Amino acid sequence: MNGSAAAVLVHACLRDGTGGSPTAVVLDDDRLSDEERRRIPVEHGTSHAVFLRPERETETAHGRPAFRIRFFTSGEELPACGHGTVAALALLANRAGEEGEYRALLRTSARTFEGLAVRKGAALVNAAFDPGPVDLRPASAEERSLVLSALGVAGADAGPDARVAGVGRERLLVPVRNRSVLAALDPNSGRLREVCDHLGFLGAYVYSPPSPTGELAARMFAPSIGVPEDIANANSTACLAAHLADRGINRIAVDMGDAVGSPATITASVHPEPTGPRVLVGGTATIGTSHTWVRG
Structure with missing residues (x-):
C-alpha cells in the first residue's frame, strides 16, 4: 500500500448490546x-469500510464539524451505506x-x-441520520418473477406488494408470509447476482x-456488490419504513443478521414535514478498543 x-x-x-455489523x-x-x-x-473481515476525511467547520450558528464520507466493499465504491453511516457517527461522537x-x-x-449520535455510557452510542428522499414504485411482473425465482421463494410464500425502492441505487423490497419462510431462504x-445486474x-431486501x-x-x-448477505442494511430499512408509512406504520424495529450468526436491529421512523415525509434510521453501536494501522 502507498498510503x-x-x-x-x-x-x-x-x-x-451484542452482535451487530462489524464495519471498518x-x-x-x-x-x-x-x-x-x-x-x-x-483485511478486516468486514463487508464494508467507511472512510472519513475532516473538512472545515461549516459556517453555521452551531459550527458543526463536517466530514467527507465514502463507502467501499471489496468490489466497488457505494454511493451510500446505512450501517456504515451509523458506525461513522458513533466513532465521531x-x-x-x-x-x-x-x-x-x-x-x-x-x-x-446531518447525522446525530448520543453516547450511552462508556461503551455504546446511539446514532441516526436522514438517508434522503426514498423513491418507491410497484415492481413489474418481470422484476418480481425474476427476483423471487433467484431467491427460491414460492409464489404462495410471497406477498403481492413487492416494491422497487431507492435511496441512491434501487433494490427490491420483497414481503414474505412469515418469519419461518424468511429464515428458510437459501438463494442462488x-x-x-445475474438478475440484479x-x-x-x-x-x-426480504x-x-x-x-x-x-x-x-x-x-x-x-451479491452484486460482493455481499451475499448483509448483517444489517439500514438504507433498505429506511426504504421499508417509507413504504409501511402508507399503511399507517410510522416506526419499525427490524431484526437482521440471525442467519449469519450476528444478530442486529435497525430502527426507523417516519416524520411528516411540509416538504414530505422524512425518514430517520439508525441503531446502537460499540467502538472497538484496538486500532489497526494500515501502512504503505
Missing part, C-alpha cells in the same frame, strides 16, 4: 487509492467525548446531510409482516 490510515472496528446496529471506519488522510480502500474490508447530542454534517458525492447467489438492482407495534425481521441479499 496510511487508522482503521477502527465498529459494531453497528447491535441487538441488546478509517480516518482517511486521502492518500489511499481506491484499490487500497477496497482491500480494507477484506465517541472521539468528541461530549455529553449530550453530537451532530455532524456528512458529505458524499451526491448530497450533504450467482443467479441472484440485469435489472440494475443493488439487491433484494421481510416478514410487521407486528402491530412495528417489529419485524428482514434479510438483505446483495
Whole structure:
C-alpha cells in the first residue's frame, strides 16, 4: 500500500448490546487509492469500510464539524451505506467525548446531510441520520418473477406488494408470509447476482409482516456488490419504513443478521414535514478498543 490510515472496528446496529455489523471506519488522510480502500474490508473481515476525511467547520450558528464520507466493499465504491453511516457517527461522537447530542454534517458525492449520535455510557452510542428522499414504485411482473425465482421463494410464500425502492441505487423490497419462510431462504447467489445486474438492482431486501407495534425481521441479499448477505442494511430499512408509512406504520424495529450468526436491529421512523415525509434510521453501536494501522 502507498498510503496510511487508522482503521477502527465498529459494531453497528447491535441487538441488546451484542452482535451487530462489524464495519471498518478509517480516518482517511486521502492518500489511499481506491484499490487500497477496497482491500480494507477484506483485511478486516468486514463487508464494508467507511472512510472519513475532516473538512472545515461549516459556517453555521452551531459550527458543526463536517466530514467527507465514502463507502467501499471489496468490489466497488457505494454511493451510500446505512450501517456504515451509523458506525461513522458513533466513532465521531465517541472521539468528541461530549455529553449530550453530537451532530455532524456528512458529505458524499451526491448530497450533504446531518447525522446525530448520543453516547450511552462508556461503551455504546446511539446514532441516526436522514438517508434522503426514498423513491418507491410497484415492481413489474418481470422484476418480481425474476427476483423471487433467484431467491427460491414460492409464489404462495410471497406477498403481492413487492416494491422497487431507492435511496441512491434501487433494490427490491420483497414481503414474505412469515418469519419461518424468511429464515428458510437459501438463494442462488450467482443467479441472484445475474438478475440484479440485469435489472440494475443493488439487491433484494426480504421481510416478514410487521407486528402491530412495528417489529419485524428482514434479510438483505446483495451479491452484486460482493455481499451475499448483509448483517444489517439500514438504507433498505429506511426504504421499508417509507413504504409501511402508507399503511399507517410510522416506526419499525427490524431484526437482521440471525442467519449469519450476528444478530442486529435497525430502527426507523417516519416524520411528516411540509416538504414530505422524512425518514430517520439508525441503531446502537460499540467502538472497538484496538486500532489497526494500515501502512504503505
